[in-house]
Amino acid sequence: MDKIKRLDSDLLGRLLKDIEKPGRYINNEIGTKSKSPGTMEDFQDLILMALVFPDIYEVGMSNLGLQILYEIINKHKCFSAERVFSPWIDFEEKLRKEKVKIFSLENRIFLDSFDLIGFTVQHEFLYTNILNILDMGGIGIRAVDRRNRFPLVCAGGPAIVNPQPLSRFMDFFVIGDGEEVVISILQRVKKYRENNKDKNWFLKEISRLDGIYIPGFYRFYYYPDGRIKSIEPGEKVKKAVIKNLNEFQIVQDPIIPNIKTVHDRFAVEIMRGCSRGCRFCQAGIIYRPVRKREVGSLVRQCIAGLKKTGYDEISFLSLSSSDYGEIGHLLDKITDPSKHGRLSISMPSMRLDSLNLKLFELIQSGRKTGLTFAPEAGSQRMRNIINKNIEEKEMLDCIKMAFSSGWDKIKLYFMIGLPYENDKDIHEITLLVEKIIMAARERLSGKKLARLKINISINVFCPKPFTPFQWVSHDNPGNLDSKFDYILKNVSKRYVNINWTDSKKSRIECALARGNERVGEVIESAWKKGARFDNWTDFFKLSVWEEEFVKAGLDIDLFTRKFSVDEILPWDIIDIGVSKDFLLKEYDRARECL
Amino acid sequence: MTEQENVCETRIRFKFYKKDEFKYLSHLDISRIMIRAIRRAELEIKYSQGYNPKPKIGFSPPTPLGVESMAEYADVLLEGNIDERTFKKKLNSELKPQMLISEARIITEKTENLMNAAAVVLYGFELHICSSDNKGMPGRFYTGLKKDLTTGPDFCNSIFDLKIITAEGSSDIILLKLFGYVKIFKEENNEIFKFNNFYGFFENWLKKYCIDIKNVKKEELFVLCGGILKTPMEVV
Numbered sequence: 130m131d132k133i134k135r136l137d138s139d140l141l142g143r144l145l146k147d148i149e150k151p152g153r154y155i156n157n158e159i160g161t162k163s164k165s166p167g168t169m170e171d172f173q174d175l176i177l178m179a180l181v182f183p184d185i186y187e188v189g190m191s192n193l194g195l196q197i198l199y200e201i202i203n204k205h206k207c208f209s210a211e212r213v214f215s216p217w218i219d220f221e222e223k224l225r226k227e228k229v230k231i232f233s234l235e236n237r238i239f240l241d242s243f244d245l246i247g248f249t250v251q252h253e254f255l256y257t258n259i260l261n262i263l264d265m266g267g268i269g270i271r272a273v274d275r276r277n278r279f280p281l282v283c284a285g286g287p288a289i290v291n292p293q294p295l296s297r298f299m300d301f302f303v304i305g306d307g308e309e310v311v312i313s314i315l316q317r318v319k320k321y322r323e324n325n326k327d328k329n330w331f332l333k334e335i336s337r338l339d340g341i342y343i344p345g346f347y348r349f350y351y352y353p354d355g356r357i358k359s360i361e362p363g364e365k366v367k368k369a370v371i372k373n374l375n376e377f378q379i380v381q382d383p384i385i386p387n388i389k390t391v392h393d394r395f396a397v398e399i400m401r402g403c404s405r406g407c408r409f410c411q412a413g414i415i416y417r418p419v420r421k422r423e424v425g426s427l428v429r430q431c432i433a434g435l436k437k438t439g440y441d442e443i444s445f446l447s448l449s450s451s452d453y454g455e456i457g458h459l460l461d462k463i464t465d466p467s468k469h470g471r472l473s474i475s476m477p478s479m480r481l482d483s484l485n486l487k488l489f490e491l492i493q494s495g496r497k498t499g500l501t502f503a504p505e506a507g508s509q510r511m512r513n514i515i516n517k518n519i520e521e522k523e524m525l526d527c528i529k530m531a532f533s534s535g536w537d538k539i540k541l542y543f544m545i546g547l548p549y550e551n552d553k554d555i556h557e558i559t560l561l562v563e564k565i566i567m568a569a570r571e572r573l574s575g576k577k578l579a580r581l582k583i584n585i586s587i588n589v590f591c592p593k594p595f596t597p598f599q600w601v602s603h604d605n606p607g608n609l610d611s612k613f614d615y616i617l618k619n620v621s622k623r624y625v626n627i628n629w630t631d632s633k634k635s636r637i638e639c640a641l642a643r644g645n646e647r648v649g650e651v652i653e654s655a656w657k658k659g660a661r662f663d664n665w666t667d668f669f670k671l672s673v674w675e676e677e678f679v680k681a682g683l684d685i686d687l688f689t690r691k692f693s694v695d696e697i698l699p700w701d702i703i704d705i706g707v708s709k710d711f712l713l714k715e716y717d718r719a720r721e722c723l
Numbered sequence: 724m725t726e727q728e729n730v731c732e733t734r735i736r737f738k739f740y741k742k743d744e745f746k747y748l749s750h751l752d753i754s755r756i757m758i759r760a761i762r763r764a765e766l767e768i769k770y771s772q773g774y775n776p777k778p779k780i781g782f783s784p785p786t787p788l789g790v791e792s793m794a795e796y797a798d799v800l801l802e803g804n805i806d807e808r809t810f811k812k813k814l815n816s817e818l819k820p821q822m823l824i825s826e827a828r829i830i831t832e833k834t835e836n837l838m839n840a841a842a843v844v845l846y847g848f849e850l851h852i853c854s855s856d857n858k859g860m861p862g863r864f865y866t867g868l869k870k871d872l873t874t875g876p877d878f879c880n881s882i883f884d885l886k887i888i889t890a891e892g893s894s895d896i897i898l899l900k901l902f903g904y905v906k907i908f909k910e911e912n913n914e915i916f917k918f919n920n921f922y923g924f925f926e927n928w929l930k931k932y933c934i935d936i937k938n939v940k941k942e943e944l945f946v947l948c949g950g951i952l953k954t955p956m957e958v959v
Contacts, residue, residue, distance in 0.1 A: 145747060145789075146789075151747035151788070151789070152747050152748050152749070152752060154747075155744040155745075155747050155748075156744070157744050157745070157819055157821060159759075159817075159819065385759065387745075387748055387752055387756060388748065388749070388752050389751070389752065389755070436763070436765075437763065438759070438763070439758075439759030439760060439761070439762035439763035439817075440759065440762075441758075441759075441762070468770075469776070470770075470774065470775065470776045471770055471776055
């Protein structure tokens, strides 16, 4: 094996001069677990994995999945995982100018010295950052161009359940839960390295594991219009699933960032999967089945974790926290009444109704920061179509109760561009907002009313793979813009703030999410034209994306159109654990609501 | 003071450094790291009353990002009785080697908070003479320095005093000790010593003497006590 190369620490000092937030690049947090052998030779005995989160440090360090894998790998005496994040624009410029390759945080090992590089991909707009990181590591971005046995390059996470758009760049993909399979993979990497086998041997070895998709082993055949004619071989790749969440303890001593991150708190996953069946929601399907942590041991692990980290905020994560049966018991055991207000608790994705508003107040321990509701649609008809089981009356009652007990900030999430949506559905969004304002006028005193703030977030619905709506079309930007204009014109501005997603950007997102392997060509050329950090509004280059689709001879409409239920979809090669028949049935049931 | 009155809380002033990689962390980062370390060390920090209780800890004025400091100070109020040695030992076992407590002392009498009391800050510069003709340079530089820094309009409001020491064994290195006001025009304008601005000005100014700043470090902080400069540790 080639010698492992590292960045000299003096050089790092010089590179960091005049760099924004240098704390992103300095490592040395409490809780780092990578092996730190005394000499470079000692590194040779370890299988080194780079865990890459293709966004900036503050975002990546807020991701629980990264901390989970980091701990599992580093517990193993033969393996060592180090972190790599996207450098911010200024540091990338500096590294490229000084011809310094991207390096890991812990031991500042250059990316091309790792045995395995694993990207965790949270959304489609990180695709270009992945190519950028490989390129900054001096590594060929396409799998076929990487002739050396190392490094191996793979990707996992929710945005690769349809692996096709990235398939030309990856040696393999990991679909599903990573906890067990990552160790199985690393054991085979070790064998591959020690026995000097060829890459094909390695790929065949891991292909026997659940969750491993190797693009090189499949061929796609197309009709002239771009639809898929067949995939060979046809055998599906089964998602990796851990059966019992309790066999894996929560991360009790995570890496504690030195600088402020997006979610700077002790994060605990209480439940994986969601039992609600919202038809637009990808997470609700791909993280199935529902697995809950046993409350007794969870309490013990949380208390130990808070002690080990010194955090004063804990976050209970799941896709629907109010569905965790023992939530009251959990909160009761974690909070110490004698230390009122010293521990903050956050619980995203909690379904609010008048029953648990009291619970929510308890969580906030007196602070009334804001209440978030996600009706998603304005009309009951539309909420039935998308299977969002929330009644307007129930929600309004809860909001009224909240106003009465002094809350004056409300956040609402809506989607537009949903299937079968009509003008009336859009109109009802404005009516619902009016009803909330009315409720506030009735219940808030003059002073409080003046402070009332209703933040409305309007997102464009983007059909995603493995949902009952995977076949529906993406609404066209013209329609979307007029729907949005209607809402803007008909909602009273006095108390309301509205923000929205760009309809044309959402169209690109849809094309990436539902793309086939040829979309990889577009991602590559868009990246070459400077696309990166596409999720940041300031950096998103719409014209570049549109032009590159044209240049590749691909019509964006091919990916945003309505798919026929009997056509082969790019992601059909993956068995996500939920059958296509089930999704079809749900799609039919949506239509029955019309 | 009787013994009974003395048992419920302990106020401690401590001095710590931030060096190496930790010079890249901001004042807010450093205070967050310190508070979490106190919690991990199971030192019970006292909290303020009210809806949004805050830990009772106060830090000395910020050191600019990218500058090492040997003289960061904080006052903390803890539950119960604890001696300085235990405090220092417990806390240091929860901190990284780049940021450790060097000294801790129990505060017995009322003292002004560090942010307000800080009067003068001492920065040590390691300067390198780049020109090949060094003879007489330190002398000329010193005269120029004294004149521009203590009377020139760009600097004189920031600089309280300065000293120059020639480094032993090398005629190319000058050690400059700059005593800057923490607050400029204390009454009218409560600005904290604008080191970042000063640093930029100073770096440019040094060019005319072909001198580079090799290293800079915050070395000490002083408070005014009866008209004399004392370190924050000397007044408790």
